[in-house]
Structures are given as structure tokens and as C-alpha cells.
Amino acid sequence: MRILAIGDIHGHLPALDALLDVVRPQSDDLLVTLGDYVDRGPDVFGVIERLIEWQSRCRLVPLKGNHDLMMIEARNDAAAFHEWIQLGGAQTLDSYGVSLNAHNFQDAVPERHWRFLEKECESYFEVGTHFFVHANVEYDVPLEAQSESVLFWEKLDPHEQRGHASGKTMVCGHTAQKAGRPLVLEHAVCIDTWIYGNGWLTCLDVLHEAYWQANQLGETRMGLLDFRSR
Secondary structure, X not given: OOEEEEOOOOOOHHXXXXXXXXXXXXXXXXXXXXXXXXXXXXXXXXXXXXXXXXXXXXXXXXXXXXXXXXXXXXXXXXXXXXXXXXXXXXXXXXHOOOOOOOXXXXXXXXXXXXXXXHHHOEOOEEOOOEXXXXXXXXXXXXXXXXXXXXXXXXXXXXXXXXXXXXXXXXXXXXXXXXXXOOEEOOOXXXXXXXXXXXXXXXXXXXXXXEEEEEOOOOOEEEEEOOHHHO
């Protein structure tokens, strides 16, 4: 069994498909996706469909990201809707074939997609040596007591990052690594490698410290975590 983690996808289905083709998750693999399935990319609909499909092919644990939360909040709040549109929601609406002025866009999103985002996506997940969050944690607060503002919104600061009180290594996304490689810190690995900025989508093999990447052209590459950069 492998423990795998995929960073922020942001509607980039060709990159996700290329990554899954090269990683080939098996039925006994644990696959944690770190959130931000929606916004900024061209095929949010396709990404969520693909993840729902993979729920029956391996042990998939999807986490929520801040963009997923914005979409959920925009469902019933006009002010949240307008803010979301400015932060990538326009691309999401387009993928569902909805006008920018459609405040009732929720009717165009399949109920199965809403259930995935609202009910099936977790706030965090942990295994024996690692835990997974979208954005960040407060080092001295138990995972179950972390605030949404930190879990989903707080950027990673390499100069101020401290290991969590649990002693486990954090695997996160959210803070874009524009050089296209995972950021390796003493107690954390960030695998948001900027797919929405013409970068790469990353899948990390957590226990073997190797990773695969794919871009929106379907090109792939592999690497090992660089602990010299810590």
C-alpha cells in the first residue's frame, strides 16, 4: 500500500488524468487530495467527475480547500457570490455552462458534485507519521481544534514554520511553489506546484519521498524530495 497525496488541482483535468496514468493508484493505495478542485482552470466539472470515479478505484480521501469553501458559500450568499467570481469562480461557472449573472448557479451543478464538496471532503486527515491539510496549522493546537482561517487560508512561511505538537510531518498545498518543485521543510512538505499558473500538478508518495508531476499539456516527470533545500 502506498500513501499518496495530490496538490491543488484547480480544474486542470488533462494534468490530473496524466498524473493518474503515470502514478496508477491501486485499490489498496490511500490517495489524499488536498483541496481546491474548483476555480481558475477550465474543467472543474471534469475534475470532480474524475475524483468521484476514483472513489471506487482506491481509498480516496478528499480534503476541502479555500476555493471549494468559497464556492459552497456563494451558493446562498450574493456578496460571497460576487467575491468568488473575482477569485476564480468565473471559470468554474463556465465549466458548468452557467452565465456570470446566474446567482442560482447551484441548480446547474449536479447534486452529486455538491455532496462531494460539502459532505465528502474532510478538513484534515492523518496517518501514523503524517497529517494532511489544505493550507496550514497552528503548531500548538490539536488538528481537531484548528480554525478554518488557518486550515484553509493561511500561507506557509518557510522562515516561521514550526513542527506541529503531534510530531507528525505536515503535507499541504495552497502556497504556490512557482518554481514547480515541492517545498521541503523540516516538518512540512508543500505540493502546490502552481498548475493554474502554467506550472505542474504534483502527486507525492509520502513514505518513499518521491513524486510525480504532470502539466496541462500531459507531459510528466518524476523527482525525489530535496531535503538539502531545508
